[in-house]
Amino acid sequence: MRHLPRLRGAVSASLCCSSPTSIRTTAVAAVATASSSTTTQSFQRRALSTSVVSSGAVEIQTPPQGLKPPSKEWKVAVRPDQITDPAYVPAQDGLELEEVGGLDGWWENPANYGAGKEWVGFGPTEKVTDPAVLEVAVYRALVEALIARREMTRSDLTVARDILLSSGWGPATLTITAAKTKLIAGQHGNLLFNGTQEHEAMMAALEKHTFPAKENGDQDTILAAESEENLEPEVKEEVETVAAAEQEAEVTEEVETTVAQDQEVEVKEEAEEAVAAEQEAEVKGEDYLTDGVISAEKAQAMLKELGHEWKRATIRDTIFKFFVAKRIQKLTGHVIPDGKLVALATAGSLIKEIIKPPKAKKLAEEIENKEIFQSLPNVRVFPRRVTPIDKEKMVGRWKVIREELEGRGLPVIGTANIDNAIEKKWVTGAE
Amino acid sequence: MAGKGMRSLSEAMRGLSLAAQTCRTVPVRTAPLISRRSMATEAPVSNITRSVTEQWHPITTVPVTIHSFPSLEPRSLETYSAKHLYLPLRRDILHLAVVYEGDNTRQGTAQAKTRWEVAGSHRKVRPQKGSGKARVGSKQSPLQRGGGKAHGPRNRDFGTKLNRKVYDLAWRTALSYRYRRGELIVTEDGLDLPLPEDFLQQAQAGLLTRELEDAFIQKYVGEILGAMQWGKAHGRTTFITGEERMNLFTAMEVAGENGTALELEDVDVKDLLETGRIVIEKSVLKEMIREHRSDLVTTIAVPAKKKEITLGSLVYPYPKYAEN
Numbered sequence: 001m002r003h004l005p006r007l008r009g010a011v012s013a014s015l016c017c018s019s020p021t022s023i024r025t026t027a028v029a030a031v032a033t034a035s036s037s038t039t040t041q042s043f044q045r046r047a048l049s050t051s052v053v054s055s056g057a058v059e060i061q062t063p064p065q066g067l068k069p070p071s072k073e074w075k076v077a078v079r080p081d082q083i084t085d086p087a088y089v090p091a092q093d094g095l096e097l098e099e100v101g102g103l104d105g106w107w108e109n110p111a112n113y114g115a116g117k118e119w120v121g122f123g124p125t126e127k128v129t130d131p132a133v134l135e136v137a138v139y140r141a142l143v144e145a146l147i148a149r150r151e152m153t154r155s156d157l158t159v160a161r162d163i164l165l166s167s168g169w170g171p172a173t174l175t176i177t178a179a180k181t182k183l184i185a186g187q188h189g190n191l192l193f194n195g196t197q198e199h200e201a202m203m204a205a206l207e208k209h210t211f212p213a214k215e216n217g218d219q220d221t222i223l224a225a226e227s228e229e230n231l232e233p234e235v236k237e238e239v240e241t242v243a244a245a246e247q248e249a250e251v252t253e254e255v256e257t258t259v260a261q262d263q264e265v266e267v268k269e270e271a272e273e274a275v276a277a278e279q280e281a282e283v284k285g286e287d288y289l290t291d292g293v294i295s296a297e298k299a300q301a302m303l304k305e306l307g308h309e310w311k312r313a314t315i316r317d318t319i320f321k322f323f324v325a326k327r328i329q330k331l332t333g334h335v336i337p338d339g340k341l342v343a344l345a346t347a348g349s350l351i352k353e354i355i356k357p358p359k360a361k362k363l364a365e366e367i368e369n370k371e372i373f374q375s376l377p378n379v380r381v382f383p384r385r386v387t388p389i390d391k392e393k394m395v396g397r398w399k400v401i402r403e404e405l406e407g408r409g410l411p412v413i414g415t416a417n418i419d420n421a422i423e424k425k426w427v428t429g430a431e
Numbered sequence: 432m433a434g435k436g437m438r439s440l441s442e443a444m445r446g447l448s449l450a451a452q453t454c455r456t457v458p459v460r461t462a463p464l465i466s467r468r469s470m471a472t473e474a475p476v477s478n479i480t481r482s483v484t485e486q487w488h489p490i491t492t493v494p495v496t497i498h499s500f501p502s503l504e505p506r507s508l509e510t511y512s513a514k515h516l517y518l519p520l521r522r523d524i525l526h527l528a529v530v531y532e533g534d535n536t537r538q539g540t541a542q543a544k545t546r547w548e549v550a551g552s553h554r555k556v557r558p559q560k561g562s563g564k565a566r567v568g569s570k571q572s573p574l575q576r577g578g579g580k581a582h583g584p585r586n587r588d589f590g591t592k593l594n595r596k597v598y599d600l601a602w603r604t605a606l607s608y609r610y611r612r613g614e615l616i617v618t619e620d621g622l623d624l625p626l627p628e629d630f631l632q633q634a635q636a637g638l639l640t641r642e643l644e645d646a647f648i649q650k651y652v653g654e655i656l657g658a659m660q661w662g663k664a665h666g667r668t669t670f671i672t673g674e675e676r677m678n679l680f681t682a683m684e685v686a687g688e689n690g691t692a693l694e695l696e697d698v699d700v701k702d703l704l705e706t707g708r709i710v711i712e713k714s715v716l717k718e719m720i721r722e723h724r725s726d727l728v729t730t731i732a733v734p735a736k737k738k739e740i741t742l743g744s745l746v747y748p749y750p751k752y753a754e755n
Contacts, residue, residue, distance in 0.1 A: 066629070067627070067629040067630055067633060067647075069633050069638040069639055069643070070643070072638075103640075103642065103643060103646075106643060106646065107643075107646055107647050107650045108650075113647075113650070114627075114629060116627075117627050117651060117654070118654070118658065119501060119654070119655045119658040119659055120502065121501075121502055121503050121658075121659065122499075122502045122503050122504035122505070125658075158750035158751075159750045159752055161750070162749070162750045166504065318492075318494045318508065318510065318746065319508060319746060319747050321494070322494065322496060322505065322508045322747055325496070325505065326504075326505045329503075329505065335503070335613075337612075337613025337614075337615075338493065338494050338495055338496050338610065338613070339493075339517075339610045339611040339612060339613050339615075340613055341494065342490060342493050342494070342517070
């Protein structure tokens with residue numbers, strides 16, 4: 001038994017991903033971890049730390065429980081002279097002893113291993129594979145990322161922006177409203193909303209579902225969580241640098257549809273319309289979802305209305321791409337690595353990248369998937385080498401051969417202990 | 432040599448055309464077509480021809496997403512110079528570096544005794560003549576059983592040399608290769624493997640033997656990395672941290688079939704090329720590149736004329752959440 005050199009830290013969650021509702025409390029832990037990680041500790045090589053590692057956004061959905069250690073009670077066997085069973089025959093040596101108990105495979109029993117120890121990533125546990133759903137997800141990701149990029153650039157909205165980027169599918173209304181928000185390719189081919197007021201309905205839906213009012217009913221608390229007065233000096237500094245960097249990075253996308261933020265006129269009629277449409281959709285929304293994800297049939301219907309023009313729009317801004325990739329990962333589970341993201345310049349290429357099925361591991365699988373030799377009647381593809389036994393089986397001789405070999409006491413497969421013919425050595429002179 | 436002759440001729444012609452110009456222009460030699468081959472990991476180029484009026488803007492910076500671990504949430508975004516993380520694949524340079532490392536890792540301690548080192552008397556074994564047997568000078572002769580070895584291995588240094596700039600380029604080429612393939616996962620600082628609460632409690636209470644602890648960790652790591660598609664079935668994973676992290680290093684030692692964990696100082700180019708993916712802390716990546724950029728920065732103290740390439744700069748930070 002090794003010694004555990006460090007005492008336990010405060011009990012907190014160990015493993016899991018973030019959920020939008022819990023993200024605020026858990027992210028504080030991330031900051032604390034990052035700052036404390038600089039202290040070095042000396043310890044034995046084979047040792048386990050009992051202080052919990054916080055991975056930042058940690059929130060346990062089902063707390064790990066039920067790990068069952070083996071009992072420390074020992075059962076003592078009956079002495080041989082006290083055994084009354086007439087069938088008992090004492091063993092003559094160790095090999096004859098029956099093996100009882102043991103701890104091999106102790107954790108393979110689910111009752112011992114307990115529950116809640118599965119890995120939970122940022123995205124859904126199972127990747128979305130349906131092409132139509134993926135396309136709708138990309139569209140929604142683009143809409144939301146555009147909103148995050150345009151409407152949440154203010155330094156006091158960084159938390160709200162992160163909540164938006166980290167939230168799941170939510171109610172079907174969000175997807176429906178996103179699909180109604182028209183995206184176009186601008187004058188220079190860049191991705192834009194079709195007009196400055198196009199995303200009002202989506203904003204309203206997000207405020208309702210993604211940023212729900214807190215218990216005290218104060219809607220503004222999350223959206224204005226970080227007023228500049230409350231920020232620590234270092235945070236403030238960072239926020240300022242970010243704002244500067246963002247302003248610098250803003251490309252022509254923004255220029256095209258400069259939102260006159262000063263002229264933020266509340267278009268009441270439109271908002272009311274949107275709310276009405278939303279309520280209508282909400283009533284119907286139930287059948288839109290399967291396991292929280294939009295269903296494939298509904299996705300196909302949405303795609304017909306979306307058309308194809310938006311897929312040609314270009315995406316060049318690095319931070320915007322980051323937003324889109326994060327949304328896509330959260331919604332679909334597909335991770336687009338940076339190295340690939342660099343080369344993807346249009347909305348359509350993003351879709352192509354995640355729709356592409358994973359590469360087959362074996363050539364035979366690849367050939368089978370692509371049905372390459374299907375049209376050739378005289379060509380067959382096998383997943384492994386065709387052995388002499390396979391050939392015998394194909395013509396139905398193997399059963400006979402096996403019986404003959406077994407009848408003569410010869411090995412069926414392989415050569416057992418029978419060496420090569422000694423004469424061969426004499427002839428070739430080889431040792 | 433006809434080809435060479437033709438090339439010389441064309442060069443001469445080009446020289447003539449330049450000489451005819453009024454202003455002096457540095458002749459730009461394009462690489463011969465045969466060497467302009469496609470790199471294996473190169474992104475598909477949609478149109479390879481480009482109008483002369485259109486300016487060519489190569490990528491100068493590349494984004495690096497910083498993830499949390501183990502949820503792999505994209506947290507913040509940094510940019511790195513293309514000369515750090517977006518170099519073209521040069522197999523030849525990687526080969527040089529791996530061979531160089533292999534040579535310098537050789538222990539070179541094999542040593543066999545020569546006839547002068549084998550212990551014993553150097554007396555003549557038997558008279559030169561008259562015994563009817565072969566002549567024998569001493570029993571340490573390589574011909575004798577128990578004698579010395581004529582040309583046996585000797586202690587020596589197998590180390591070879593490689594120019595520092597080439598080695599550093601190889602290092603960044605290896606990182607770039609991983610980056611392009613999406614096999615470089617950068618995490619926030621403090622990369623460690625969180626172990627389940629109930630396991631840690633029971634381990635501390637002494638309810639589990641070492642065998643049970645190891646068996647648990649082996650199963651746990653196998654399941655976690657399997658679910659992430661990082662495990663044995665997906666080519667294993669190399670974790671690189673700045674210092675030894677207790678849980679991660681012990682876990683990867685126990686569950687070595689799924690990957691390995693290394694400190695920065697133990698990493699070399701071969702390690703970067705070996706497993707299915709590299710998981711590295713962001714500060715460690717920065718330090719690694721800082722240590723291996725001798726071909727990009729000068730150590731001579733002269734007023735810098737060129738703008739120095741900065742190491743990864745943060746372009747999108749993870750928002751700091753206010754406490755409740």
